Amino acid sequence: MKSALSILTVIAALIGLWYAACVPMNIHEAAIQAQRAGQEVTPAEAPERRKMGRIALAVKNPGLWRTVYEQDRPQLPAPHQVGAELWKTTWGMVERGRAFSKRSLILHGWITLSATLLGFAFGTLLGIVLAVSIVHSRAMDMSVMPWIIASQTVPILAIAPMIVVVLASLSVDDLIAKGVISMYLSFFPVVVGMVKGLRSPDAMQMDQMKTWSASRAQTFWKLRLPSSAPYLFASLKVGVAASLIGAVVAELSLSQDGGLGARLLAGSYYGQTVQIWSALLGAATLAAVLVWAIGLAQGMTLRRMGFQR
Amino acid sequence: MNGWVIGSLVFWILAWAVNARLSPSSDRWVRLFVPTLFGITVLVLWEGMVRGFGINPVLLPAPSAIATTFAGEIPTLWTDLVQTFFKGALSGYVIGCGAAVLVAIAVDRSPFLQRGLLPVGNFVAALPIVGMAPILVMWFGFDWHSKAAVVVVMVFFPMLVNTVEGLQASEAMQRDLMRTYAASYWQGLMKLRLPAAMPFIFNGLKICTTLALIGAIVAEFFGSPIKGMGFRISTEVGRLALDMVWSEIAVAAIVGSAFYGAVALAERWVTFWHPSQRRG
Incomplete structure (x- = not known):
């Protein structure tokens, strides 16, 4: 309860900061518009204004502070403008019966989500396979693990455009091309977490399996795999967030298919800042929902396995 | 023609046999040799497959072709590196990590703010912050300032979360000892809590090395002057000059590893007392 209050305070402070930042960010444009509408602006000359700092201009024109929140293409849109755009492109579209039209964020979110989930599934699978072979073969451990x-020090996101082009020329489906990039980002946390998890049974437990003359397979299925579950879920949470980042960046190179990344790119081409911010918040919501869903699965699974009360 | 394929496969099997035989040893040179041999195997397989199957260099150039381009284009690669890494990534990294540590120290005095900031910071650290790149490029212009800004935003929250956690890492007993010495807040901070936080701070710094490079390169996709690694990658992909793209990637990998290694080395030097740094 107490922590909920402090979280709310921090969020409120961030939103307050956001509103405050809107004034200096948008003041130049506001001054131009006010002057066109015939209002008094100090200083009256445009070149003089351009030379002034944003904050100085904002201090000299307190009368303009309200108009900075009402621009069509602000440098920094206010939270309520972004909220209105989000509402218009999601529920507003559903109400008009066009939930999956090209202008609906639901469609773009879905495109991103499908690439994310595909990459996440690939990445998790690859990560688990690698971790199992690393734990069971010392040669694998020594030769592959450092690589x-x-x-991960190779900035894969920078290579995304090339991977996309190459896979497209091999006539691989675009969805798979995006999935491959997501996979590269999400397999790493899974490998590291699973290796740790599969090695987590202590010497006593391993000795116990030996006393029972358990085979390697039996040790794996009955001891190693179950005890790796908490580690697996912790890394899945990191992995799914990384996978979403990969999907968004891949969409920058495959923007013809749509998706949240494509919305970002289109918004930056046409100066539609409100659209950029709403795509960004859409991606943030998606990340939150995915991490939350894995947290839910984690709670349920671990409780049934007896890790938690 | 398929001598290349068979040859590289044979090399793979031999190398694997050597590694499998060597791996039970824990000698220091063996530990270095085994991964190196594996890396060479990958390169040999790559070269063999590309030559053996006659793969179009537009799809996948051979390592030898990439090495030739790399050697021939060093001046270009160097200007790109200076623009993206030294100007964009490094300055953003220093500003972002520095600001995060300062904010963490400020927040640390109020448990109320800490409780609120940690979950929010953890959440923001998981967000696709790269998406901020187009906005920041719009604000700060095409040159390296906007890239530094993207890096600042990307590294800030992971660093903040790690530092806040680290500042809580000293034990109650140790803090009590500082009180018995009548240490002031600043003395306690400088002599006990910051040193105790160093393993966490370095963990954050290491995570942020990769983020910084990614941020600086991706930000260039949204607009840049006619130099920079991200600019080169996106234009050369458009020209299908993949050997140049791979050379840039090699530079990125080398610089990324060196950056990470430098931070890890500094960590070893600063937190020599930590159990994870003990050798032998």
């Missing part, structure tokens, strides 16, 4: 760690 897996090094692979």
Whole structure:
């Protein structure tokens, strides 16, 4: 309860900061518009205004502060403008019966979600397979593990356009091309977490399996795999967030298919800042929902396995 | 023609046999040799497959072709590196991580703010912040300032969360000892809590090295002057000059690993007392 209050305070402070930042960010444009409408602006000359700092201009024209929140293409849209755009492109579209039209964020969110989930599934599978072979083969551990760690210092997001082009020329489906990029980002946390998890049974437990003359397979299924579950879920949460980032960036290169990344790109081409921010908040919501869903699955699974009360 | 394929496959099997035989040893040179041999195997397989199957260089250039381009284009690669890494990524990294540590120290005095900031920070750290790139490019212009801004935003929250957690890492007993010494807040911070937080801070710094490079490169996709690694990658992909793209990737990988290694080295030097740094 107490922490809920402090979280709300922090969020309120962030939103307050956002509203405050809107004034200096948008003041130049507001001054131009006010002057066109015939209002008094100090200083009256446009070149002089351009030379002034944003904050100085904002202090000199307190009368303009209200108009900075009502622009069509503000430098920094206010939270309520972004909220209105989000509402218009999601529920507003559903109400008009066009939930899956090209202008609806639901459609774009769905495109991103499908690429994210595909990449996440690939990445989790690859991660688990790698982790199992690393735990069981010392040669794998010594030769592959350093390269897996090094692979993450390669900024894959930068290579995304090339992977997309190459896979497209091999006439691989676009969805799979996006999935591959998501996979590259999401397999790493799974490998690291699973290796840790599969090695988490202590010497006593391993000895116990030996006393029962359990085979390697039996040790794996009955001891190693169950005890890795908490580690797996922790890394799945990181993995799904990384996978979403991969999907959004892949969509920058495959923007003809739509998706939240494509909305970002289109918004930046046409200066539609409100659209950029709403796509960004849409992606944030998607990330929150995905992480929350995995948290839910984590709670249910671990409780049934007896890790939690 | 398929001598290349068979040859590289044979090399793979031999190398794997050597690694499997060597791996039970825990000698220091063996630990270095085994991954190196694996890396060479991957390169040999790659070269063999590309030559053996006659793969179009537009799809996948051979390592030897990439190495030739790399050697021939070093001046270009260097200007791109300076623009993207030294100007964009590094300045953003320093500003972002520095600001995050300062904010964490400020927040640390109020448990109320801490409780609120940690979940929010954790949430923001999981968001696709790269998406902020088009907005920041719009605000700060096409040159490296906007790239630094993207990096600042990307590294800030992971760093903040790690530092806040680290500042809580000292034990109650140790803090009590500082009180018995009548240490002031600043003395307690400088002599106990910041040093105790160092393993966490370095964990954040290491995570942020990769984020910084990614942020600087991706931000260039949204607009840049005619130099920079992200600019080069996106234009050369358009020209289908993939050997140049791979050279840029090699630069990114080398710089990324070196950056990470430098931070890890600094960590070893600063937190020599931590159990994870003990050797032998």
